[in-house]
Amino acid sequence: MEQIHEHQVIVITGAAQGIGLTIARYLSERGAMVAIADINEEAAIKAVNDLPNKNRLAIHCDVTSQESTLNMAKAVVEKFGRIDVLINNAGYFPVKLFSDMSVAEWNKVIDINLNGTFLVSKAVYPVMVKQRRGKIINMASVSGRVGGVGFTHYSASKAAVIGLTKALAKEAGSIGITVNAIAPGVIETETTKHVFPGFALKEYTKSVPLGRLGTEADLQGIVSFMCSSGSDYMTGQVLTVDGGYTMI
Numbered sequence: 697m698e699q700i701h702e703h704q705v706i707v708i709t710g711a712a713q714g715i716g717l718t719i720a721r722y723l724s725e726r727g728a729m730v731a732i733a734d735i736n737e738e739a740a741i742k743a744v745n746d747l748p749n750k751n752r753l754a755i756h757c758d759v760t761s762q763e764s765t766l767n768m769a770k771a772v773v774e775k776f777g778r779i780d781v782l783i784n785n786a787g788y789f790p791v792k793l794f795s796d797m798s799v800a801e802w803n804k805v806i807d808i809n810l811n812g813t814f815l816v817s818k819a820v821y822p823v824m825v826k827q828r829r830g831k832i833i834n835m836a837s838v839s840g841r842v843g844g845v846g847f848t849h850y851s852a853s854k855a856a857v858i859g860l861t862k863a864l865a866k867e868a869g870s871i872g873i874t875v876n877a878i879a880p881g882v883i884e885t886e887t888t889k890h891v892f893p894g895f896a897l898k899e900y901t902k903s904v905p906l907g908r909l910g911t912e913a914d915l916q917g918i919v920s921f922m923c924s925s926g927s928d929y930m931t932g933q934v935l936t937v938d939g940g941y942t943m944i
């Protein structure tokens with residue numbers, strides 16, 4: 697397999713399972729030195745042990761804690777000496793109608809999805825500034841562009857991640873750091889199977905021009921491109937991968 701990510705140090709948050717893990721495997725197979733940073737340390741260790749490139753790291757990281765994110769960035773630099781790419785993938789998406797939503801439920805989603813993206817980026821940014829290069833890739837969602845029923849908290853958090861992406865891209869460009877986001881539609885993961893009832897997924901699929909839900913594999917090539925030098929002149933962009941569900 698072509699080692700297109702050889703020598704790249706790539707940190708992926710929330711990659712102990714789901715989309716993050718599939719991306720981690722794909723990048724590792726192509727030579728990347730991958731660090732999986734997840735709140736579920738046991739699952740992160742198991743996930744990392746399966747990565748083909750033995751130059752790899754599992755780290756406990758709670759993206760909502762500044763101390764934890766700073767420790768994570770330090771551990772990655774101690775092991776690999778630098779961070780080339782940060783993928784802010786950790787996320788949380790419980791469905792709850794607005795009228796039933798508690799303040800605590802709202803805050804938890806904002807804390808993991810938005811504050812987590814802020815804190816991890818904040819911890820890794822000085823490393824990239826020192827290098828005068830780096831790529832930050834934020835996992836947004838089509839919910840952040842068009843909204844979703846039961847998703848006021850989630851849609852707000854992902855719309856804010858898109859805003860953060862664009863603003864930071866403007867600040868960081870002159871230092872050689874790019875910041876982009878990816879906005880997937882519904883992707884079939886273990887979590888989505890639990891979160892959405894089957895009939896809702898069937899209904900949603902009717903609005904997808906490509907006629908099916910996304911798979912984790914549908915995201916790996918585009919993230920690989922976003923990690924590679926092929927995307928060096930791209931910043932502040934949101935790449936939508938949703939089978940045509942939104943065309944904006």
Ligand SMILES: NC(=O)c1ccc[n+]([C@@H]2O[C@H](COP(=O)([O-])OP(=O)(O)OC[C@H]3O[C@@H](n4cnc5c(N)ncnc54)[C@H](O)[C@@H]3O)[C@@H](O)[C@H]2O)c1
Pocket residue numbers: 709710711712713714715716733734735736757758759760784785786787788789808812835836837838879880881882883884885886887888
């Ligand atoms: N699955 C979809 O349909 C879909 C669609 C659009 C966007 N996304 C986004 O993609 C990302 C991954 O989604 P997924 O379906 O793979 O989710 P998932 O539930 O399978 O995985 C989420 C991971 O995040 C970790 N995590 C949760 N809270 C954390 C915290 N505080 N600190 C560190 N790690 C934490 C979990 O342990 C888990 O490993 C999320 O940001 C999600 O919002 C998913």
